[in-house]
Amino acid sequence: MDGVCVEVERNPKPMLRSPLVRGFHYLDNNRLLVTFHDPFCGIKIFSTKGSCPVLLNFKLRKGSVPMNSKFSLTHGIRRASSALSPSGSILAVLNFRDGIDWYETKRGRYQHSTHFDVKEHYMTSIQSTSEGSVICTHSRGMLISAHIGMLKNPERTVVMKKT
Helix, strand or coil, X not given: CHHHHHHXXXXXXXXXXXXXXXXXXXXXXXEEEEEECCCCCCEEEEECCCCXXXXXXXXXXXXXXXXXXXHCCCCCCCEEEEEECCCCCEEEEEECCCEEEEEECCCCEEEEEEEXXXXXXXXXXXXXXXXXXXXXXXXXXXXXXXXXXXXXXXEEEECCCCC
16 A cells, blocks of 8 residues: 555645545455545545556545645545445545535545534544445444435434533
8 A cells, every 4th residue: 555655645735735544445456445634635546556546536525625725734624534335336424524425436426415513523433334324423422323315414322421
């Protein structure tokens, strides 16, 4: 996987960029999907062969990348963890702005978001539970269940109350 790091480091953009990997998923023996924290690094599919060239740059959600490149650390939509559906066709990505962003992996296109309040607390992880469904963990002892058809207010279950 040294090739992935080499590819990101060749990025000619200013040094504010951080190639912090937040998730990676093998699509098959030849392709690796990687989600990065920084809005400018984005979501990419790399070849696992040779020097790990980028095969696909995802078309990100509108507003994901700030217009002024000097503000990448404070603006744009930064990504947390990600979950790949069992078939590998859907990617669900937690974001630090307003919930879960859903992507179609074949063409790398943003589909829509499932919105919920994430401002006061932290989403910690996300796992696929079935095709198009995920469960997220929350820093306040909650599990949040969502599916690709939801636009807002996913189901919340308190598993441990705040002490």
